[in-house]
Structure formats: structure tokens, C-alpha cells
Amino acid sequence: MSHLKTFFFLFYVTGLLFGSLVFATSFESDYVVSNYPEGVYVPGLIFDKPFDKAGFRILYHHRNISTDSLSIVIALQNLSLKEETIFVRAGLGGSTLDVVFAGHKAAQTFLAQYANPNGVKSISLPPLSSTYVLSHLIKPDQTSSGIVQLYRENHYNLRVKMGIVDNRYPHLSSFSDIASGINQYRVAHFQDILREEIVRFDSVDQIMALEVGGKPYLVDSSLNYELTGNYGVLHQFNIKLSNSLSKPTQFNFYLAPKKDNAVDRAVFLINGKLTEVGVSFNKDNEVSMQKFYSVFLKSKEKKEITFITLPQSGCYYPVDVIIRAMEGSL
Structure with missing residues (x-):
């Protein structure tokens, strides 16, 4: 069994190895933080980034300042001719009026999955296809917070997209018809540690x-x-x-x-x-x-x-x- 496959087996079965903790530091992983602007009010693309390392982790924390319900959507796109398997852990908080509780619940549900051997979800992504990882509702004047960790088994041509979607217009969820949506948001990009x-x-x-x-x-x-x-x-x-x-x-x-x-x-x-x-x-x-x-x-x-x-x-x-x-x- 290869080193990476061994990791995924341990990651799925035990979730946690004390003394030799297996998180995103066993291999290279990107870390993207989305909080600017914190208040969102229209649909738009937040980011579209290559998934070219073994891991990709996202933290988001946004408040809906519009009068309509919105959703945070994360999607994966496989541009290669080979099927890819993605492993996902997601901790979600909200939608809620309590800003502190939204962040707390996201952290609590995220860490809880490391104590739960069944906390990992796997997604099979066929060649030249796209799929949703999650859709997270934000009600008007409320906050939703999330921590999402993605791992990949191979190194094919993948991209990760995240955006805000108006639930009344689900056809916008591909983000392809939103003019200059990328200019509405700014995300910070780090090496995960x-x-x-x-x-x-x-x-x-x-x-x-x-x-x-x-x-x-x-x-x-x-x-x-x-x-x-x-x-x-x-x-x-x-x-x-x-x-x-x-x-x-x-x-x-x-x-x-x-x-x-x-x-x-x-x-x-x-x-x-x-x-x-x-x-x-x-x-x-x-x-x-x-x-x-x-x-x-x-x-x-x-x-x-x-x-x-x-x-x-x-x-x-x-x-x-x-x-x-x-x-x-x-």
C-alpha cells in the first residue's frame, strides 16, 4: 500500500493518531479563507482555484445582508480524462443570528469528525464532470460559517469553486453567467499547517x-x-x-x-x-x-x-x- 493510500486508510478508519497526528500536514495542502466582505448580498463567484496539491481546505464566515435567502456553494470540477476520488470533511454552523455560535458550531462539527471513524465522505468525480460538495443556506440577516477539508487520491486536473447563489435562480450555481463576480470578493490563500x-x-x-x-x-x-x-x-x-x-x-x-x-x-x-x-x-x-x-x-x-x-x-x-x-x- 502506497504512503498516500496508507494515510487515507488511517484517516478514514481512525481519523486521529495521537503522538503522530494526521491532519493536513502529512502532505502539501492549500488553505483558503473567505471573509471579505463578511456581509454578502448578491450572487457571485468567490473563487475558482486549481486543486493541484493533495489537500485543499476552506474556511468561510459570511453574513447575508440582503432581504432574500442565499446559499454558499462549493463545487469540484474534473478537467481530466480520468476518474478522481475526493475525501471530504465539513463542519457547518448556521444559518443563525448568533455570529459567535455560527463559528463555534462549524469548529465543533469539524473537530467532532476526527473522533468519528465515519466522519469522512468520499466523492467519485467522473472525467470531464462537475459536482457539488455542499450548499449552505444563509437566511437574511443571519450568518453561516464553515470549515471544509478536501483530500485527493491522485493528481489529475481538478478545480475548486466557491460562490454565493440566490436560491430563486439555481441556474446561476455554475457561476459561469455572473458578470465580473470574482471582483466582489477577496480570499486569502495560505499553505495549510x-x-x-x-x-x-x-x-x-x-x-x-x-x-x-x-x-x-x-x-x-x-x-x-x-x-x-x-x-x-x-x-x-x-x-x-x-x-x-x-x-x-x-x-x-x-x-x-x-x-x-x-x-x-x-x-x-x-x-x-x-x-x-x-x-x-x-x-x-x-x-x-x-x-x-x-x-x-x-x-x-x-x-x-x-x-x-x-x-x-x-x-x-x-x-x-x-x-x-x-x-x-x-
Whole structure:
């Protein structure tokens, strides 16, 4: 079995390999972010790009500012004479009035598929054909958010298209008859990465902060654009806890906002188990942190924990994960 086929087998069956995490970093993958303008009101082509690497990932976050329902549509086009198989993971949030919840739900459903062996969908794309990957409704004055990950088995001539479609005129879904649609939107294009960090924390240190979504930020040099907050970028923390104290100690984990007037949420895969974090905020010099995980270590005990997360749309990243050791807590 080839290296790539081996990956796809593991990707489908297990979804996640702790200690050797298989995300978009096992091979080259493009990452496209669509959020400008955030408010959309007419149909149009957002992008039409070649799918010439093994992976292609999309993050979008748009609000419908028109009076009619619209849909975000992603399509694949096979320009080759050979059939192609595409593997898809998609996390969708909305349509909803709650901007924060839209981004949170997209992140939650996306990461949940890594804990679910059946989370991968496969699409067979015949030669010289096109097909839809998804259509995501945005109701008037509401927001829809999504994270879509595509992988390909071969390297044939494929393209990925994304656009806004008016549901009353489905014939526009090919985007071919929309004049200058590409000029309405601007997307940022990056090399997809996995931020991986080894963290060592001993109970004698008492407190520590881990930043999610911090520098260095991804940069699209063609637009001279910096993705402040690194939205959608996967972060993996391999945390090595030690209790060198003579008494049992509890290690508590909190989500803490960093920006003024921030409203933040998060979702984590903690040793493969999905954990959602409620709303944290930083407003009028008052900071609200959310405790989302704790682990108890006996004296001289050690434990390793793997956290996987990503900055979610609609929030104010970067944020901090605070680790606090409390001696003798239960």
C-alpha cells in the first residue's frame, strides 16, 4: 500500500493518531479563507482555484445582508480524462443570528469528525464532470460559517469553486453567467499547517498560559495580508504534566480572552474526546474565564495529555489556555 493510500486508510478508519497526528500536514495542502466582505448580498463567484496539491481546505464566515435567502456553494470540477476520488470533511454552523455560535458550531462539527471513524465522505468525480460538495443556506440577516477539508487520491486536473447563489435562480450555481463576480470578493490563500507544541508543566510552577491563535500569523504575500488570530489553523498541544509536590494536586484548565471587549468560545479534542467551552468575555475591565478540564495527579505522578483545537470564526482570537495547579484540590 502506497504512503498516500496508507494515510487515507488511517484517516478514514481512525481519523486521529495521537503522538503522530494526521491532519493536513502529512502532505502539501492549500488553505483558503473567505471573509471579505463578511456581509454578502448578491450572487457571485468567490473563487475558482486549481486543486493541484493533495489537500485543499476552506474556511468561510459570511453574513447575508440582503432581504432574500442565499446559499454558499462549493463545487469540484474534473478537467481530466480520468476518474478522481475526493475525501471530504465539513463542519457547518448556521444559518443563525448568533455570529459567535455560527463559528463555534462549524469548529465543533469539524473537530467532532476526527473522533468519528465515519466522519469522512468520499466523492467519485467522473472525467470531464462537475459536482457539488455542499450548499449552505444563509437566511437574511443571519450568518453561516464553515470549515471544509478536501483530500485527493491522485493528481489529475481538478478545480475548486466557491460562490454565493440566490436560491430563486439555481441556474446561476455554475457561476459561469455572473458578470465580473470574482471582483466582489477577496480570499486569502495560505499553505495549510498544523501548529504543534510540546508543553511541560510542573505543579511547583503553579500557573501557565498557552496561546491559541498567536504569532507567527499566516501571511498571504500576494495580498500583503496577515491572518491575525490564525483562524481555522489547527493547534496541537502535547502537554506533559508533573506533580513534584508531596501532596496530591489538581490541574485546572481555563479559557481566557486576551482582547478588550472580546467574546470567545472554543472546542477541544482532549485525548480524542470532544469538549465544548462556553462563552468567555473581557468587557469593562471584567474578565470571565471558563474552566473546561481538570486532572488530578498524586504526589510524584506524571501524565501526558493531547489537546487539539483551532481558532473559530466569530470570536476574538488569540486567546489563552490557563493551566493552574491547586494543591490538595478534589
